[in-house]
Amino acid sequence: MKLTNINKYFGNKHVLKNTTLDFPAGQTTVMVGPSGSGKSTILRSLNLLVIPESGQYDFGKHHLDFSHKVSNKTKLAIRRETGMVFQDYNLFPNKTVLQNITEGPIQVLKQPKQAAIRNAQKLLVKVGLANYGDAYPHELSGGQAQRVAIARALAMNPKYILLDEPTSALDPELELSVLKVLSQLAAERQSMVIVTHNMIFAKRVADRIIFVENGEILYDGTPEEFFAVNNPNQRIKNFISSMTMEDL
Template sequence: MKLTNINKSFGDNHVLQDISLDFPEHKTTVMVGPSGSGKSTILRSLNLLGMPDSGHYDFDDFHLDFSQKITNKQKLAVRRSTGMVFQDYNLFPNHTVLGNVIEGPTQVLKQPREQAIATAKDLLNKVGLSGYEKHYPNQLSGGQAQRVAIARALAMHPKYILLDEPTSALDPELEQEVLRVLLQLAHEKQSMVVVTHNMIFAQRVANKIIFVEHGQILYDGDPKEFFSPDNPNERIRKFIASMTMKNL
């Protein structure tokens, strides 16, 4: 998965400025940076929920030129391989937990219902929610709802899971429920791209760190060097100190 020379503007705001990034398969890439830096815009570009103004996107056999019209067929093909998990869950409120997880496999992938149900139960067990199949979203805690959202994404058998601040709406105890699941997926070599403000989690899970600020990539590389107190980039050292409250 690779982006090359990506640009995106909203009016006069040049949100992404000629950025180029690659996201290794079977690894966890973590994007960090201040709010409004462009992290979520990059993530949404990978799922084609947001369309850059120019640049190129290579993913498996697909090569997309954002200066040209992207067809619905191309969008669908990319989205089938990239499961998206949002910070506000986006569960269907009128569906049970089981109904939410089987919706994509039965409606999009055209799986037999019995097969989709069996897979959904396995995934719910994986995220620690076995026995919650008949619950509705309004009966769940935030941590439970987010774990259902992760199970729903996994049910589509995506090559990559894209997670946009998956725990930002949760209190610390519920946040840990979700982070444990993501750590397990990382250990299983599930390809993931995660936008987060949680530096402790980023340090534990990342195979690669990307630091974004003002629509530019200020760091793209090894997590150990990024988190090192000897990192030569003063801006990054200050950012980590502020996010971990070491400068209080």
């Protein structure tokens, strides 16, 4: 998965500026940076929820040149291979947990209903919600709902899971339940791209850290170098200090 010389504008604002990034398979890439820096725009470009004005996107057999119109067929093909998890869960309120997870596999992947149900039950065990298949979203805590959203993404057998601030709406205890699931997926080498403000989590699970500010990539490397006390980039050091409240 690779973006090359991506440019995106929202009105007169140049949100992404000749952005080039590679997202290796089997790794967890974590994007951090101040609010409004362009992190979520990068993530949504990978899922084609956002279409840049220019640049190239290579993902498996797909090659896109954003200076040309992206067809609906291409959008659907890429979205089938990239599971998206948002901060507000986006579960169907009128469907049970099990129905939320099986809807995509049955309707999109054309899996037999019983096979989709068996797989969904295994995924609920994986995310620690084995007994919640018959529950409705309004009966879940925020942490539980987000774990269902992750199970729903996994049910589509995506090549990559893309997570946009998946725990920002949760209190710390509920956040921990979600982060444990993501840590397990990272250990299993599930390909993931995560936007987060949680520096402790980023340091623990990331194979690679990307720091974005004002639509530009200021760092792209290992978490060890990013979090190093002697990191020569003072802007990054100031950002880490503010996020971890070291200077409070």
